[in-house]
Amino acid sequence: MSTRLAVGDPAPDFTLPDADGKPVSLSDYRGRRVIVYFYPAASTPGCTKQACDFRDNLADLGDAGLDVLGISPDTSAKLAKFRDKEGLTFPLLSDPDKEVLTAWGVFGEKQMYGKTVTGVIRSTFVVDPDGKIEQAQYNVRATGHVAKLRRDLKT
Numbered sequence: 098m099s100t101r102l103a104v105g106d107p108a109p110d111f112t113l114p115d116a117d118g119k120p121v122s123l124s125d126y127r128g129r130r131v132i133v134y135f136y137p138a139a140s141t142p143g144c145t146k147q148a149c150d151f152r153d154n155l156a157d158l159g160d161a162g163l164d165v166l167g168i169s170p171d172t173s174a175k176l177a178k179f180r181d182k183e184g185l186t187f188p189l190l191s192d193p194d195k196e197v198l199t200a201w202g203v204f205g206e207k208q209m210y211g212k213t214v215t216g217v218i219r220s221t222f223v224v225d226p227d228g229k230i231e232q233a234q235y236n237v238r239a240t241g242h243v244a245k246l247r248r249d250l251k252t
Contacts, residue, residue, distance in 0.1 A: 136217065
């Protein structure tokens with residue numbers, strides 16, 4: 098199991114391909130607050146609900162000075178289909194080698210249908226303008242998570 102991040106930790110930097118294969122780096126967002134959320138698989142019911150919630154709240158989050166990045170182990174091609182089908186307007190990043198997932202402590206053992214499995218732990222982070230972890234939320238629920246995050250962030 099990878100080590101979990103805590104408030105105040107430096108956010109592990111990364112460069113990953115987006116749905117179009119273009120590289121996106123966390124350092125591109127330095128000077129801004131960014132929500133980095135990790136999800137198990139594009140086009141599954143929970144992940145679709147969560148992504149659409151971010152999409153539907155993107156304007157308000159942007160008005161509050163927050164950008165959004167979604168990361169999963171899916172290929173860029175799968176992410177492009179997901180983005181286009183759901184009308185997602187924020188970057189979806191591909192981490193098939195799970196290096197970034199592991200660095201952020203979101204790949205490991207989790208409970209699923211009463212069994213212990215290894216996979217992506219649905220998690221959300223807020224990175225401050227200096228690149229430090231402002232919030233670290235592991236094992237979040239797909240439904241209602243964005244509303245709770247907005248309440249926590251007072252947006």
